[in-house]
Structures are given as C-alpha cells and as structure tokens.
Amino acid sequence: xxxxxxxxxxxxxxxxxxxxxxxxxxxxxxxxxxxxxxxxxxxxxxxxxxxxxxxxxxxxxxxxxxxxxxxxxxxxxxxxxxxxxxxxxxxxxxxxxxxxxxxxxxxxxxxxxxxxxxxxxxxxxxxxxxxxxxxxxxxxxxxxxxxxxxxxxxxxxxxxxxxxxxxxxxxxxxxxxxxxxxxxxxxxxxxxxxxxxxxxxxxxxxxxxxxxxxxxxxxxxxxxxxxxxxxxxxxxxxxxxxxxxxxxxxxxxxxxxxxxxxxxxxxxxxxxxxxxxxxxxxxxxxxxxxxxxxxxxxxxxxxxxxxxxxxxxxxxxxxxxxxxxxxxxxxxxxxxxxxxxxxxxxxxxxxxxxxxxxxxxxxxxxxxxxxxxxxxxxxxxxxxxxxxxxxxxxxxxxxxxxxxxxxxxxxxxxxxxxxxxxxxxxxxxxxxxxxxxxxxxxxxxxxxxxxxxxxxxxxxxxxxxxxxxxxxxxxxxxxxxxxxxxxxxxxxxxxxxxxxxxxxxxxxxxx
Amino acid sequence: xxxxxxxxxxxxxxxxxxxxxxxxxxxxxxxxxxxxxxxxxxxxxxxxxxxxxxxxxxxxxxxxxxxxxxxxxxxxxxxxxxxxxxxxxxxxxxxxxxxxxxxxxxxxxxxxxxxxxxxxxxxxxxxxxxxxxxxxxxxxxxxxxxxxxxxxxxxxxxxxxxxxxxxxxxxxxxxxxxxxxxxxxxxxxxxxxxxxxxxxxxxxxxxxxxxxxxxxxxxxxxxxxxxxxxxxxxxxxxxxxxxxxxxxxxxxxxxxxxxxxxxxxxxxxxxxxxxxxxxxxxxxxxxxxxxxxxxxxxxxxxxxxxxxxxxxxxxxxxxxxxxxxxxxxxxxxxxxxx
Numbered sequence: 001x002x003x004x005x006x007x008x009x010x011x012x013x014x015x016x017x018x019x020x021x022x023x024x025x026x027x028x029x030x031x032x033x034x035x036x037x038x039x040x041x042x043x044x045x046x047x048x049x050x051x052x053x054x055x056x057x058x059x060x061x062x063x064x065x066x067x068x069x070x071x072x073x074x075x076x077x078x079x080x081x082x083x084x085x086x087x088x089x090x091x092x093x094x095x096x097x098x099x100x101x102x103x104x105x106x107x108x109x110x111x112x113x114x115x116x117x118x119x120x121x122x123x124x125x126x127x128x129x130x131x132x133x134x135x136x137x138x139x140x141x142x143x144x145x146x147x148x149x150x151x152x153x154x155x156x157x158x159x160x161x162x163x164x165x166x167x168x169x170x171x172x173x174x175x176x177x178x179x180x181x182x183x184x185x186x187x188x189x190x191x192x193x194x195x196x197x198x199x200x201x202x203x204x205x206x207x208x209x210x211x212x213x214x215x216x217x218x219x220x221x222x223x224x225x226x227x228x229x230x231x232x233x234x235x236x237x238x239x240x241x242x243x244x245x246x247x248x249x250x251x252x253x254x255x256x257x258x259x260x261x262x263x264x265x266x267x268x269x270x271x272x273x274x275x276x277x278x279x280x281x282x283x284x285x286x287x288x289x290x291x292x293x294x295x296x297x298x299x300x301x302x303x304x305x306x307x308x309x310x311x312x313x314x315x316x317x318x319x320x321x322x323x324x325x326x327x328x329x330x331x332x333x334x335x336x337x338x339x340x341x342x343x344x345x346x347x348x349x350x351x352x353x354x355x356x357x358x359x360x361x362x363x364x365x366x367x368x369x370x371x372x373x374x375x376x377x378x379x380x381x382x383x384x385x386x387x388x389x390x391x392x393x394x395x396x397x398x399x400x401x402x403x404x405x406x407x408x409x410x411x412x413x414x415x416x417x418x419x420x421x422x423x424x425x426x427x428x429x430x431x432x433x434x435x436x437x438x439x440x441x442x443x444x445x446x447x448x449x450x451x452x453x454x455x456x457x458x459x460x461x462x463x464x465x466x467x468x469x470x471x472x473x474x475x476x477x478x479x480x481x482x483x484x485x486x487x488x489x490x491x492x493x494x495x496x497x498x499x500x501x502x503x504x505x506x507x508x509x510x511x
Numbered sequence: 512x513x514x515x516x517x518x519x520x521x522x523x524x525x526x527x528x529x530x531x532x533x534x535x536x537x538x539x540x541x542x543x544x545x546x547x548x549x550x551x552x553x554x555x556x557x558x559x560x561x562x563x564x565x566x567x568x569x570x571x572x573x574x575x576x577x578x579x580x581x582x583x584x585x586x587x588x589x590x591x592x593x594x595x596x597x598x599x600x601x602x603x604x605x606x607x608x609x610x611x612x613x614x615x616x617x618x619x620x621x622x623x624x625x626x627x628x629x630x631x632x633x634x635x636x637x638x639x640x641x642x643x644x645x646x647x648x649x650x651x652x653x654x655x656x657x658x659x660x661x662x663x664x665x666x667x668x669x670x671x672x673x674x675x676x677x678x679x680x681x682x683x684x685x686x687x688x689x690x691x692x693x694x695x696x697x698x699x700x701x702x703x704x705x706x707x708x709x710x711x712x713x714x715x716x717x718x719x720x721x722x723x724x725x726x727x728x729x730x731x732x733x734x735x736x737x738x739x740x741x742x743x744x745x746x747x748x749x750x751x752x753x754x755x756x757x758x759x760x761x762x763x764x765x766x767x768x769x770x771x772x773x774x775x776x777x778x779x780x781x782x783x784x785x786x787x788x789x790x791x792x793x794x795x796x797x798x799x800x801x802x803x804x805x806x807x808x809x810x811x812x813x814x815x816x817x818x819x820x821x822x823x824x825x826x827x828x829x830x831x832x833x834x835x836x837x838x839x840x841x842x843x844x845x846x847x848x849x
Contacts, residue, residue: 102708
C-alpha cells in the first residue's frame with residue numbers, strides 16, 4: 001500500500017480547539033488536528049476516549065460547544081448529517097445506520113432515492129444502479145432487493161461502507177470499519193482507490209496493525225484529549241499503547257491485601273463453556289479473589305457475563321459453583337447459587353426508575369423485611385441503612401427518587417443491593433463507568449473488602465488501570481474467547497491492551 | 512444502545528405472510544357467512560357488507576401509517592365524532608354540501624393530525640398520552656357542536672355513497688379500491704419508505720439523513736385526514752349525527768390493524784392487511800348475526816378471532832423466537848457472523 005507523504009499539502013479539514021461536554025462529562029477537550037487530502041489518518045484511543053464524539057461532530061450529529069472546524073478553507077458547521085454530506089463529509093458508522101426492513105437498494109439511496117415524475121421511487125432503476133455499484137465495490141453474490149435484515153453482519157458492514165463511499169466524499173470517516181469484516185483486504189483495496197482521488201480518510205480503530213498498514217500518521221485520544229499526533233514510523237507499538245492506556249492522574253487504589261483461599265473449591269468455575277458469543281471459556285475463580293477481565297468492545301465479555309448470570313443458556317461445557325456443577329437457567333437460579341450481576345447498563349438494567357433509592361436497595365430481599373407479606377417499614381429501613389453504610393452511601397439519598405441521584409450514587413445503590421443478598425460471587429461489569437473519581441475509590445474499596453471477607457468477584461472494566469491495580473489476576477478476551485491470563489506481577493495497562501487488541505505476546509504463565 | 516436492543520428483539524415475521532393469512536381467514540369466514548346468509552352474495556348483500564366495512568377500513572388504514580412509524584394514535588374516534596356531527600349539521604346548509612363538507616372534515620382531521628404530530632415529533636411527548644388528550648378533546652368538541660343525536664345528512668351523501676354506480680359497482684368498494692391503490696403508490700414514495708425506516712429504527716434513520724420529525728408529523732397529518740374521511744363515510748351510512756357514535760369504535764380500529772399483521776413495534780406491515788382486518792371484523796359480526804348468535808356473545812368471538820389471527824400471523828416469529836438467545840445485544844454481535 002502506498003502511503004503518501006502529505007505534509008507539504010494544505011489540509012482539507014482543520015479542527016481547532018474543539019470542546020464538547022455532556023453534562024459533567026468532558027467528551028472532547030481542546031482538540032486540534034488536521035486531515036490532508038490523499039491520506040489515511042488513524043484515530044486511536046480506548047473506549048470512551050472521545051473517538052465517537054469526534055466522529056459525531058464531524059458528521060454533523062453533534063454540535064461542538066466550542067472550537068472551529070474548517071473544510072477546504074471554509075468554516076464547517078454542519079447542522080445535520082445531510083448538511084455534512086453535501087459538504088463532502090461522509091461517514092460509515094460503527095453502529096450501522098442501515099434499516100433492516102428495507103432493501104439494500106433503498107438503504108443505499110436513503111434519504112432521497114430517485115423518484116419518477118409522479119414522485120414514486122423507481123425501484124427497478126435504483127436496483128439496477130445498486131447492482132452496478134455493488135460490483136464496482138467488489139461486493140458480489142447479493143441481490144439489491146434483499147432486505148438488509150437478512151444479511152450477515154459482515155455484509156451489512158460492507159453495505160454501510162459502500163454507502164459512505166458512494167457519495168464521493170472529500171473526507172471519509174470510517175468508524176471501526178472492520179469490526180465485523182473478515183476480509184479486510186476488501187476494505188483496504190477500496191481505500192486505496194479513494195486515496196488516488198485525493199480523499200482524506202479518518203480511520204477510527206483500536207487495531208494497531210490496521211493503522212500501521214494503512215496510515216502514515218496517527219492521532220491518539222485519551223480522556224477527550226489529544227495525547228499523540230505523530231508519524232507512525234517513529235513510534236513503537238509499545239509507545240502507542242502506553243499513550244492510549246496512559247496512567248490517569250490522581251487515582252489511587254486500595255492496597256492489595258489478597259486473602260485468596262487456595263484450599264477451598266473454586267467459588268465459580270467454567271470448563272470449556274460455550275454459548276452464543278462465548279467460545280470455549282475455562283477459568284477458576286477462587287475464594288477471596290478478584291479476577292479481572294480485559295477486552296475491547298464486543299469481544300464476548302457481555303455474553304460471558306450473561307452466561308454466568310443465567311441470562312443466556314450454556315450450549316456446551318459446564319459451570320461449577322463451590323466445586324459442584326450448576327445449571328444457571330435464569331438470573332434467579334444464579335442468585336440462588338450466590339452469583340449476582342452488577343449490569344452494564346445502569347440506567348436500563350440496573351436501577352428501577354421512579355422508585356426511591358431505598359426501594360431500589362431492598363427489592364430483591366424485601367421478603368426479609370416482611371411479615372405475612374406486609375412490609376415492616378422499620379425492618380426495611382434498618383436493612384437499607386445497613387446496605388447503604390457498606391457502600392458509604394449517605395442516608396439522605398435513601399428516600400428520594402433514584403432518578404435524582406448522580407450516576408455514582410446510583411452505582412453505589414446497585415452495589416448495596418447486590419451486597420445485601422450475601423453473594424458468594426459478584427459479576428461486576430464495568431462498575432465505574434461514568435462515575436466520579438471519589439465514588440470510584442469507594443467502589444474499589446467495597447470490592448476489595450468483599451473479597452477480603454471471603455467473597456469473589458469477576459471484574460470487567462474498560463479502564464485498564466483499574467484492572468491492573470485492583471485485580472489479583474486478569475483474563476483477556478478477544479473474539480469471544482479467553483486468549484491470555486496475566487498474573488498480578490505482570491499486569492500493565494499496555495500489556496493488557498495489546499493482548500486485548502489480538503496481539504500474540506508470549507506472557508510468562510499464559511493460560 | 513437502545514436502538515440495537517430494539518433491533519434485536521424485533522421478530523423476523525414477514526408482514527406479507529400475516530396479511531396473507533388474514534386474507535385467507537377473510538375468505539373462509541365470508542364463505543361460511545354466505546352459506547348461512549345466501550343474500551350475502553347478491554349485489555345488495557355485497558354492497559351492504561362493504562358499506563359496513565369501509566368506515567373501519569379507512570380509520571384503520573390511517574392508524575396503520577401511525578403504527579408503521581412506531582407511534583400510537585387514539586384520536587381516531589375523536590376525529591370521527593367531530594366529522595360526523597359536522598356532516599350532520601352543515602352538509603344540508605352549505606353550498607356544494609357534498610364536496611364542501613368533505614373538504615371541511617378532511618381539514619379538521621388534518622388539523623388534529625398536525626397537532627398530534629407536532630406534540631409527538633417536535634415536543635417529544637408520548638403519542639399514546641397526548642393523542643388520548645386530543646381524542647377526549649375532540650369528543651368534547653363534538654358534544655359542543657351537537658349536544659344530542661340528531662341533525663341531518665345531505666341526501667346526496669347518504670344515498671350516493673352507500674349505493675352502486677352503473678348499477679353494478681358498490682361505491683364503497685370503489686372507495687376501498689382507491690384507498691388500496693393509493694397505498695400501493697404511496698408506499699413507493701420517499702415518504703412511504705421513510706415511514707418504514709423511522710418505524711424500524713429512528714436512530715439509524717436519523718443517521719441516514721431522514722427527517723424523522725418531519726416524517727412523523729406527516730404521518731399524523733395523513734392519518735388525521737383518513738379519520739376525517741372515515742367520519743364522513745360513517746355519516747353517509749347513519750344519515751344522522753351522534754356525538755357518541757364512535758365511542759365503542761376505538762379498539763376495533765386497533766384490532767383491525769393487529770389482525771392485518773402490522774407489527775405494533777413499527778416498521779412492519781401495511782394498509783392492505785388492515786383493510787382485510789377491518790373486513791374480518793365486519794364479516795364476523797354479520798356471520799354471528801346470521802347464525803343466530805345472540806348479540807352479547809359477539810364480543811367473545813371477536814376477541815377470540817383476533818387472538819387466533821394474531822397468533823397465526825406471528826407463528827413463524829414465535830417459532831424462531833424460541834431458538835434464539837434472549838437479550839441479544841450489539842455488544843457481542845460478534846465476529847462469528849462470517
């Protein structure tokens with residue numbers, strides 16, 4: 001692949017001082033960068049680093065709070081996606097923007113497919129056109145009239161990419177374009193032909209090998225800031241990974257005083273467990289252990305958690321609790337086995353909207369506060385207060401509606417609820433996401449204390465630092481399988497990141 | 512994220528299959544009906560049946576558009592009531608009463624529809640809640656216009672619209688044919704395609720550049736016009752105004768849409784199914800009457816048939832559902848796809 005030296009050219013797109021915040025969260029801070037015609041610029045960063053916010057700003061979905069963007073020397077402030085497209089900025093989204101109930105042809109030409117004199121969409125004409133377009137873009141063996149919902153995910157992603165390229169953009173944004181595509185050469189070939197036309201491409205990915213393959217230059221974001229903008233030649237993989245993972249400031253972690261009980265049977269163990277989205281997973285979680293799980297987005301971690309929480313049936317292999325085989329048919333049976341999930345989506349899966357914080361804590365164990373099915377308020381209050389004190393949740397938050405609480409306090413509520421049920425094993429799915437620094441500290445301490453007192457936890461986090469500092473051991477998932485096991489002494493953020501990105505590194509003690 | 516959950520939980524039932532089932536059901540019921548009531552297959556019988564069907568058919572056609580766009584609308588009965596009392600009060604007094612009144616009721620429907628659409632699309636209110644409001648308001652307005660059953664519908668409307676043309680084609684049948692034809696054309700327009708897109712996935716539609724709000728506004732407006740027209744045709748049949756005439760009508764409108772195979776989740780189905788659904792509900796009532804089932808049993812059968820129709824219409828989806836893992840989410844939509 002020809003990598004063009006473009007530094008002598010004038011930039012086609014130039015962003016200066018772009019800011020964007022959502023509520024209290026800063027998504028992008030003072031971001032400046034340029035894109036040159038005929039180049040592929042890699043945009044790297046961990047989950048939540050601000051990559052998708054940048055994509056949304058450039059494609060007109062989100063308006064930045066401050067900063068200026070110029071496109072070919074002219075001010076560029078798209079109001080919506082159509083606006084961006086007419087200015088020549090086209091995007092293939094990661095969350096594919098195709099409509100499953102419409103045909104490929106209709107999808108390619110939305111929102112304004114060609115119509116005839118009386119305003120009817122000329123189905124035959126657009127299907128013929130689609131046929132040609134698909135051929136030109138080397139997508140074969142699929143009829144333009146097929147509904148997108150009937151296509152495999154990989155094909156859908158191809159259609160999404162073809163659609164973005166179709167409009168002959170000056171600037172093309174590709175957001176994780178190979179997430180579902182096995183044949184990456186297909187994409188690389190198309191990119192090459194666009195570059196020849198002088199298109200500038202911003203290539204968002206977390207796969208460094210793709211960036212190395214395609215780009216001369218890459219930009220790395222972390223916590224909404226640009227931490228690197230450099231030619232790739234001068235950087236080693238390690239340097240880039242450590243830029244991406246970077247040690248975040250002011251965070252401290254509780255002392256790791258592990259109390260792992262080697263002699264007891266494992267609290268939770270999976271043996272060659274398979275299910276939809278989980279391939280042949282084997283691990284043992286011992287009493288008193290915090291077992292980390294590192295993975296980039298969509299590598300099977302949610303499925304694994306859902307299998308362990310009884311939400312997804314096991315297809316093969318077995319799961320053991322305390323040395324005995326169990327069948328986890330439902331979250332209820334998982335609870336009965338002492339396994340409790342702290343779910344990924346706090347807002348939709350975690351809290352009961354419109355109930356008080358106290359009710360949110362006591363719901364699963366409310367029977368303990370009831371006599372003849374009537375709830376005894378004093379008993380409930382005692383129970384809730386006991387739970388709240390374990391997670392350092394101020395009791396003044398207990399009686400208002402949970403909607404009024406910050407994300408951090410909501411998360412404490414969920415933890416309090418989980419602890420009240422006296423679990424043997426907690427499944428923590430990114431419990432510190434969208435939580436302020438102070439609450440994070442408390443969450444770490446709560447988990448540590450839980451483990452010290454004989455509990456065990458599986459802890460998935462998108463923040464590698466947390467995994468490094470909190471866990472006794474860390475598994476890495478890639479493409480639905482566990483690819484590595486890293487012992488505590490060897491845990492570093494960039495080792496985890498490179499393993500999670502699918503790099504095969506010979507770790508001492510790899511499982 | 513919400514978007515992808517929705518996508519995943521949506522069944523893969525083919526709307527065609529369910530409206531085909533509805534059509535078969537209709538034919539079966541019609542045959543049984545005509546065996547029990549031989550007059551059913553005379554021109555008069557067919558005209559009568561079509562006259563009885565058309566109000567429900569047109570109202571449910573309007574509702575179908577709304578449901579395709581993944582919204583709900585209860586205002587149909589309110590608009591029908593207003594439309595009915597308007598026809599009963601002004602059609603005999605207005606110059607060019609037939610056309611004038613028609614335009615008037617369509618305008619009223621349009622206004623109510625635009626109001627609904629504005630509340631839902633631009634203010635982001637829940638469609639069920641605010642169309643409940645507009646429905647009650649319209650019923651109130653109908654009472655203000657005509658506080659008791661009465662009034663008079665112009666003879667031309669009453670006679671011509673319920674009769675036949677050239678002595679062989681029922682006018683109601685003609686109107687239904689026009690509705691179906693209009694739908695077949697409409698669903699090939701940009702707006703028609705946009706309705707399906709918006710109903711399937713509003714977020715993705717927005718990302719493709721579809722004007723989601725504008726689409727919803729138009730959908731509500733069109734549905735409003737359909738309700739106005741339904742009220743007009745209702746007046747042609749009753750020949751009088753009654754502010755409460757449509758009170759029992761609401762659930763039948765939804766039933767017709769559901770029987771016709773339009774998914775209440777949006778994005779799947781179509782007007783033809785709903786028209787057939789309206790036909791099924793009507794022919795069923797006639798059938799039960801013909802075989803001598805007492806009036807107060809009809810609801811039991813209506814409900815039963817509706818459940819059966821929906822069950823069969825979704826049979827394929829129900830069967831596939833059990834083979835899928837629950838709660839599939841994009842997080843792991845994974846790499847095994849290829």
